[in-house]
Amino acid sequence: MLFHVRMDVRLPPDLAPAERAEIVAREREYSQRLQRAGTWPHLWRIAGQYANFSIFDVESNEELHNALSGLPLFPYLDLHVTPLATHPSDVNAPLRGSG
Amino acid sequence: MLFHVRMDVRLPPDLAPAERAEIVAREREYSQRLQRAGTWPHLWRIAGQYANFSIFDVESNEELHNALSGLPLFPYLDLHVTPLATHPSDVNAPLRGSG
Amino acid sequence: MLFHVRMDVRLPPDLAPAERAEIVAREREYSQRLQRAGTWPHLWRIAGQYANFSIFDVESNEELHNALSGLPLFPYLDLHVTPLATHPSDVNAPLRGSG
Amino acid sequence: MLFHVRMDVRLPPDLAPAERAEIVAREREYSQRLQRAGTWPHLWRIAGQYANFSIFDVESNEELHNALSGLPLFPYLDLHVTPLATHPSDVNAPLRGSG
Amino acid sequence: MLFHVRMDVRLPPDLAPAERAEIVAREREYSQRLQRAGTWPHLWRIAGQYANFSIFDVESNEELHNALSGLPLFPYLDLHVTPLATHPSDVNAPLRGSG
Amino acid sequence: MLFHVRMDVRLPPDLAPAERAEIVAREREYSQRLQRAGTWPHLWRIAGQYANFSIFDVESNEELHNALSGLPLFPYLDLHVTPLATHPSDVNAPLRGSG
Amino acid sequence: MLFHVRMDVRLPPDLAPAERAEIVAREREYSQRLQRAGTWPHLWRIAGQYANFSIFDVESNEELHNALSGLPLFPYLDLHVTPLATHPSDVNAPLRGSG
Amino acid sequence: MLFHVRMDVRLPPDLAPAERAEIVAREREYSQRLQRAGTWPHLWRIAGQYANFSIFDVESNEELHNALSGLPLFPYLDLHVTPLATHPSDVNAPLRGSG
Amino acid sequence: MLFHVRMDVRLPPDLAPAERAEIVAREREYSQRLQRAGTWPHLWRIAGQYANFSIFDVESNEELHNALSGLPLFPYLDLHVTPLATHPSDVNAPLRGSG
Amino acid sequence: MLFHVRMDVRLPPDLAPAERAEIVAREREYSQRLQRAGTWPHLWRIAGQYANFSIFDVESNEELHNALSGLPLFPYLDLHVTPLATHPSDVNAPLRGSG
Numbered sequence: 009m010l011f012h013v014r015m016d017v018r019l020p021p022d023l024a025p026a027e028r029a030e031i032v033a034r035e036r037e038y039s040q041r042l043q044r045a046g047t048w049p050h051l052w053r054i055a056g057q058y059a060n061f062s063i064f065d066v067e068s069n070e071e072l073h074n075a076l077s078g079l080p081l082f083p084y085l086d087l088h089v090t091p092l093a094t095h096p097s098d099v100n101a102p103l104r105g106s107g
Numbered sequence: 108m109l110f111h112v113r114m115d116v117r118l119p120p121d122l123a124p125a126e127r128a129e130i131v132a133r134e135r136e137y138s139q140r141l142q143r144a145g146t147w148p149h150l151w152r153i154a155g156q157y158a159n160f161s162i163f164d165v166e167s168n169e170e171l172h173n174a175l176s177g178l179p180l181f182p183y184l185d186l187h188v189t190p191l192a193t194h195p196s197d198v199n200a201p202l203r204g205s206g
Numbered sequence: 207m208l209f210h211v212r213m214d215v216r217l218p219p220d221l222a223p224a225e226r227a228e229i230v231a232r233e234r235e236y237s238q239r240l241q242r243a244g245t246w247p248h249l250w251r252i253a254g255q256y257a258n259f260s261i262f263d264v265e266s267n268e269e270l271h272n273a274l275s276g277l278p279l280f281p282y283l284d285l286h287v288t289p290l291a292t293h294p295s296d297v298n299a300p301l302r303g304s305g
Numbered sequence: 306m307l308f309h310v311r312m313d314v315r316l317p318p319d320l321a322p323a324e325r326a327e328i329v330a331r332e333r334e335y336s337q338r339l340q341r342a343g344t345w346p347h348l349w350r351i352a353g354q355y356a357n358f359s360i361f362d363v364e365s366n367e368e369l370h371n372a373l374s375g376l377p378l379f380p381y382l383d384l385h386v387t388p389l390a391t392h393p394s395d396v397n398a399p400l401r402g403s404g
Numbered sequence: 405m406l407f408h409v410r411m412d413v414r415l416p417p418d419l420a421p422a423e424r425a426e427i428v429a430r431e432r433e434y435s436q437r438l439q440r441a442g443t444w445p446h447l448w449r450i451a452g453q454y455a456n457f458s459i460f461d462v463e464s465n466e467e468l469h470n471a472l473s474g475l476p477l478f479p480y481l482d483l484h485v486t487p488l489a490t491h492p493s494d495v496n497a498p499l500r501g502s503g
Numbered sequence: 504m505l506f507h508v509r510m511d512v513r514l515p516p517d518l519a520p521a522e523r524a525e526i527v528a529r530e531r532e533y534s535q536r537l538q539r540a541g542t543w544p545h546l547w548r549i550a551g552q553y554a555n556f557s558i559f560d561v562e563s564n565e566e567l568h569n570a571l572s573g574l575p576l577f578p579y580l581d582l583h584v585t586p587l588a589t590h591p592s593d594v595n596a597p598l599r600g601s602g
Numbered sequence: 603m604l605f606h607v608r609m610d611v612r613l614p615p616d617l618a619p620a621e622r623a624e625i626v627a628r629e630r631e632y633s634q635r636l637q638r639a640g641t642w643p644h645l646w647r648i649a650g651q652y653a654n655f656s657i658f659d660v661e662s663n664e665e666l667h668n669a670l671s672g673l674p675l676f677p678y679l680d681l682h683v684t685p686l687a688t689h690p691s692d693v694n695a696p697l698r699g700s701g
Numbered sequence: 702m703l704f705h706v707r708m709d710v711r712l713p714p715d716l717a718p719a720e721r722a723e724i725v726a727r728e729r730e731y732s733q734r735l736q737r738a739g740t741w742p743h744l745w746r747i748a749g750q751y752a753n754f755s756i757f758d759v760e761s762n763e764e765l766h767n768a769l770s771g772l773p774l775f776p777y778l779d780l781h782v783t784p785l786a787t788h789p790s791d792v793n794a795p796l797r798g799s800g
Numbered sequence: 801m802l803f804h805v806r807m808d809v810r811l812p813p814d815l816a817p818a819e820r821a822e823i824v825a826r827e828r829e830y831s832q833r834l835q836r837a838g839t840w841p842h843l844w845r846i847a848g849q850y851a852n853f854s855i856f857d858v859e860s861n862e863e864l865h866n867a868l869s870g871l872p873l874f875p876y877l878d879l880h881v882t883p884l885a886t887h888p889s890d891v892n893a894p895l896r897g898s899g
Numbered sequence: 900m901l902f903h904v905r906m907d908v909r910l911p912p913d914l915a916p917a918e919r920a921e922i923v924a925r926e927r928e929y930s931q932r933l934q935r936a937g938t939w940p941h942l943w944r945i946a947g948q949y950a951n952f953s954i955f956d957v958e959s960n961e962e963l964h965n966a967l968s969g970l971p972l973f974p975y976l977d978l979h980v981t982p983l984a985t986h987p988s989d990v991n992a993p994l995r996g997s998g
Contacts, residue, residue, distance in 0.1 A: 009267050010151065011289070012160050013353065020318075021911075021974040036196045043198045050149075051197045052109065055190040055960045056904065056967040056980040061111050069207050069352045073291035076353040083318040089353040091154040091209070091289055093271035097135045098150050099142045108960050110982070112848065119813075120218075120281040154267045155211065155274040155287040168847045168900050172984035175848040182813040188848040190902070190982055192964035208349065210358050219416075219479040234394045241396045248347075249395050250307065253388040253465045254409065254472040254485040259309050289352040295333045296348050297340045306465050308487070310551065317516075366405050366550045370489035373551040380516040386551040388407070388487055390469035406547060408556050417614075417677040432592045439594045446545075447593050448505060451586040451663045452607065452670040452683040457507050487550040493531045494546050495538045504663050506685070508749065515714075564603050564748045568687035571749040578714040584749040586605070586685055588667035604745065606754050615812075615875040630790045637792045644743075645791050646703065649784040649861045650805065650868040650881040655705050685748040691729045692744045693736045702861050704883070706947065713912075762801050762946045766885035769947040776912040782947040784803070784883055786865035802943065804952050828988045835990045842941075843989045844901065847982040853903050883946040889927045890942045891934045 009065065010092040011072055016059040018084050034080040047075055063092075108164065109191040110171055115158040117183050133179040146174055162191075207263065208290040209270055214257040216282050232278040245273055261290075306362065307389040308369055313356040315381050331377040344372055360389075405461065406488040407468055412455040414480050430476040443471055459488075504560065505587040506567055511554040513579050529575040542570055558587075603659065604686040605666055610653040612678050628674040641669055657686075702758065703785040704765055709752040711777050727773040740768055756785075801857065802884040803864055808851040810876050826872040839867055855884075900956065901983040902963055907950040909975050925971040938966055954983075 019028060042048040050063035066072045076087060094101045118127060141147040149162035165171045175186060193200045217226060240246040248261040264270045274285060292299045316325060339345040347360035363369045373384060391398045415424060438444040446459035462468045472483060490497045514523060537543040545558035561567045571582060589596045613622060636642040644657035660666045670681060688695045712721060735741040743756035759765045769780060787794045811820060834840040842855035858864045868879060886893045910919060933939040941954035957963045967978060985992045 011267075012151065012153075019974075039196045040198050043196075051194045052111065052191040053194040053964060054111075055192045055964040056978040058968075060194055061189070061191070069209075069289040069291045072289065073350060073352040077355075083316075087353040089289060090160070091267040091270065091287060092151040092160070093154045093267045095150045095152040095159055097138045097142075099139050110960075118281075152271060154271040155285045157275075168902075168982040168984045171982065172845060172847040176850075182811075186848040188982060190960040190963065190980060192960045210349065210351075217479075237394045238396050241394075249392045250309065250389040251392040251469060252309075253390045253469040254483040256473075258392055259387070259389070288358070290349040290358070291352045293348045293350040293357055295336045295340075297337050308465075366407075366487040366489045369487065370548060370550040374553075380514075384551045386487060388465040388468065388485060390465045408547065408549075415677075435592045436594050439592075447590045448507065448587040449590040449667060450507075451588045451667040452681045454671075456590055457585070457587070486556070488547040488556070489550045491546045491548040491555055493534045493538075495535050506663075564605075564685040564687045567685065568746060568748040572751075578712075582749040584685060586663040586666065586683060588663045606745065606747075613875075633790045634792050637790075645788045646705065646785040647788040647865060648705075649786045649865040650879040652869075654788055655783070655785070684754070686745040686754070687748045689744045689746040689753055691732045691736075693733050704861075762803075762883040762885045765883065766944060766946040770949075776910075780947040782883060784861040784864065784881060786861045804943065804945075831988045832990050835988075843986045844903065844983040845986040846903075847984045852986055853981070853983070882952070884943040884952070885946045887942045887944040887951055889930045889934075891931050 009067065011064045011066065012090040012092055013062045013064060013076065014059065014088045015062060016057070016086040017081060018086060019058075019081075031080050038078070038080055042075060047071075108166065110163045110165065111189040111191055112161045112163060112175065113158065113187045114161060115156070115185040116180060117185060118157075118180075130179050137177070137179055141174060146170075207265065209262045209264065210288040210290055211260045211262060211274065212257065212286045213260060213279075214255070214284040215279060216284060217256075217279075229278050236276065236278055240273060245269075306364065308361045308363065309387040309389055310359045310361060310373065311356065311385045312359065312378075313354070313383040314378060315383060316355075316378075328377050335375070335377055339372060344368075405463065407460045407462065408486040408488055409458045409460060409472065410455065410484045411458065411477075412453070412482040413477060414482060415454075415477075427476050434474065434476055438471060443467075504562065506559045506561065507585040507587055508557045508559060508571065509554065509583045510557060510576075511552070511581040512576060513581060514553075514576075526575050533573070533575055537570060542566075603661065605658045605660065606684040606686055607656045607658060607670065608653065608682045609656065609675075610651070610680040611675060612680060613652075613675075625674050632672070632674055636669060641665075702760065704757045704759065705783040705785055706755045706757060706769065707752065707781045708755065708774075709750070709779040710774060711779060712751075712774075713777075724773050731771070731773055735768060740764075801859065803856045803858065804882040804884055805854045805856060805868065806851065806878075806880045807854060807873075808849070808878040809873060810878060811850075811873075823872050830870070830872055834867060839863075900958065902955045902957065903981040903983055904953045904955060904967065905950065905979045906953060907948070907977040908972060909977060910949075910972075922971050929969070929971055933966060938962075 019031075039048065039051065043051065047065060048062060049065050050061075052061050054060060064072055064075060066075065072089070076082065076089075079085065118130075138147065138150065142150065146164060147161060148164050149160075151160050153159060163171055163174060165174065171188070175181065175188075178184065217229075237246065237249065241249065245263060246260060247263050248259075250259050252258060262270055262273060264273065270287070274280065274287075277283065316328075336345065336348065340348065344362060345359060346362050347358075349358050351357060361369055361372060363372065369386070373379065373386075376382065415427075435444065435447065439447065443461060444458060445461050446457075448457050450456060460468055460471060462471065468485070472478065472485075475481065514526075534543065534546065538546065542560060543557060544560050545556075547556050549555060559567055559570060561570065567584070571577065571584075574580065613625075633642065633645065637645065641659060642656060643659050644655075646655050648654060658666055658669060660669065666683070670676065670683075673679065712724075732741065732744065736744065740758060741755060742758050743754075745754050747753060757765055757768060759768065765782070769775065769782075772778065811823075831840065831843065835843065839857060840854060841857050842853075844853050846852060856864055856867060858867065864881070868874065868881075871877065910922075930939065930942065934942065938956060939953060940956050941952075943952050945951060955963055955966060957966065963980070967973065967980075970976065
């Protein structure tokens, strides 16, 4: 089940560089673990912004919330979640693509 | 080069059913042609709305504009385009994924 | 799996009364069928508005989209969907309520 | 008498962890006391956000304001209150459900 | 129990004058009946707008919704309702005014 | 001459409790003096918010600005002022109520 | 007593040219009568928009509302009114300019 | 050439009183110099807000930007600039007033 | 003197094709005449939208308003104008580029 | 390939003057290097604001993001990017200008 998530990072500009590097490194590791597990199949940088569009693939809203609230950067994120469904014109949709 | 596009369809509720069916059918055919050509690699319905999130893969802004303005539903669409770049944590990014 | 939905009805004031009565009656029947099936466990009128807050209980985003896009009033609705998760302080939550 | 409340928590990220833990614990206790008393019959986490949708059941606006302004997190909350009424299609509504 | 209501009237400029006069007259009569009954204790025109601020005094959200949805202009109104409580500095508040 | 004013209080959560108590006490005293003088005939708490709706009765915009900018909490307030006029359906309006 | 007013004209593009010319001519005459009477001391076009900023000088909110609601274009206007007071740095202010 | 400017002052409430008094005094002196030079012909306080509407009369956008960015309060201001043109109904407009 | 203008075209989808073609052709001719005269030095399509960003080079706000309000599409445009000044880092600015 | 970028600078007013001067000097040098390389062909100050409109000319979204995220002021910027395409009425467009 897919969800579209926009994440805007609001790290304070005066955060100590070491603290900043440490939290960003943990975020990267966490993100890559979920990507490799198939939970986070797409991750794109929004050009010109410290922000991304992501696609999550989870079993439930519960799993989605756990994945997102576990992000090391979570206290600094503005998150907006949109549930996705199959589009009737999607050529790759399981049952409908031949349309 | 990837672009994120949100499309909200504003078909007037009182459109004649035949006209509506005809334009929706043309939209579907147009969309599937671009999907098969690789120009429109992702297309998701936003749950509960007559709207979608799409990813386009084009050579230039010019090609993107031509693809979008050629949509049969274009006069009825609210479109919002966001240019995408590689995310430094993306495990599938060409040169950086091993990070 | 629960979703919070806000629905604002935008019926044109000059809709013919018979047409209006017919579509509202079909909406009511559709809504009550889903309520009785357990798919639509809560439905509240927003005081002073032709709008409601609803809770849906579905297996997937797919099922949610089908339920919402099947509403007889769907062409006249502004819908906003928010996925819900268990709150850690909810006394009725399956595994956590004793906290 | 039911009210719909959205609560967004704005705890500063640099709050001392002990102070944060203490206030969150008090909030939890306060919330669960009101839930058990029937004043706060529903409480849902908004997936991906430090926010919730709640339903309150009170005798008056006065009681509602006292319940909300007494929340230990009140100084850190953005609150939005919406009064609710019975929906004419609600199958569980006292006098109308047979419709 | 008091509620603050903002009403913006959106009558289409091309409404037939007779129809307009008739609905406005019915609105006036309805409004004055509720004012005389004590349900609608304050009604002010917003200077320069076809809009008003009103205070309603009702027993419940249910009664408020019935009063508002019965307005002859209801299909043409944008309504926004805000529940009110006693202000701790109000010199006329029943139990607190001596403060 | 009546004005409608919405006041949202933005006191920083980390204000020292003694300083907070002192400024709130001065605000209360100032407010009650204006209420008793007839300048501030209505004052309502917005349920669930540190905010109020107020009605001021003054001779001029000048007097209104002096009353508002003299509020002890003024540096912490978001204020929005709306001039009011007699509503043609107001049963208590001096010359029109018999309508 | 001064008020700042923004007026945005929303004449439908398909209004019959004769009807449009007639209402615009009446608006012009009405406006110039108030300008000559001193009620409407400033009137500026917003560059590139069918809109203006105006200053009104009236005795009361009542007089302001009558002046605005009498505009021939009133049913087609979005109006926003802001009450003005003397600025303490205004060199032309009656009692303060020497500061 | 006239420009309409709205200025909202965002001085932090915890600014040291001496520093605040000094910057406000410099702002006043700067403003009055431009008023006397004819560059700043109108300056009005917005009732109930630490904000003003101003009219500037300059030779060019360049001169306008220099005047505004030289304001002692500039780092604390939200500024919004709107270019103005002669209104065709303005009775004082050089060539059109006889209309 | 430069101005930045955003233009969003709101042609009704049901406009007769001949009328649409005629007005768009007149708009094109008008635009190209101003471009060749140096009044409209830049004109860019916003990708995916029936909208453009434009730069105008005029002697005054008056000339700008005349240029814009003379656009054949003017009744169907949402226009937003922003005055521009020389940027201190602009390498092509007349007096400052060597900086 | 052209992109329109709006940049709003949010430097905290209490930044140490030396630090402020240093970062602004680096921003200027960085900007002028990109201007001279042809990557940043236009840069305009928005009159009355610490903000600019810019045009970037790059080979890809990737190059755009690198150029923008490398700005010394990047942590203090609100950036909004809009992809541009050739306008069909542009007299300077490569293939269409003769139109």
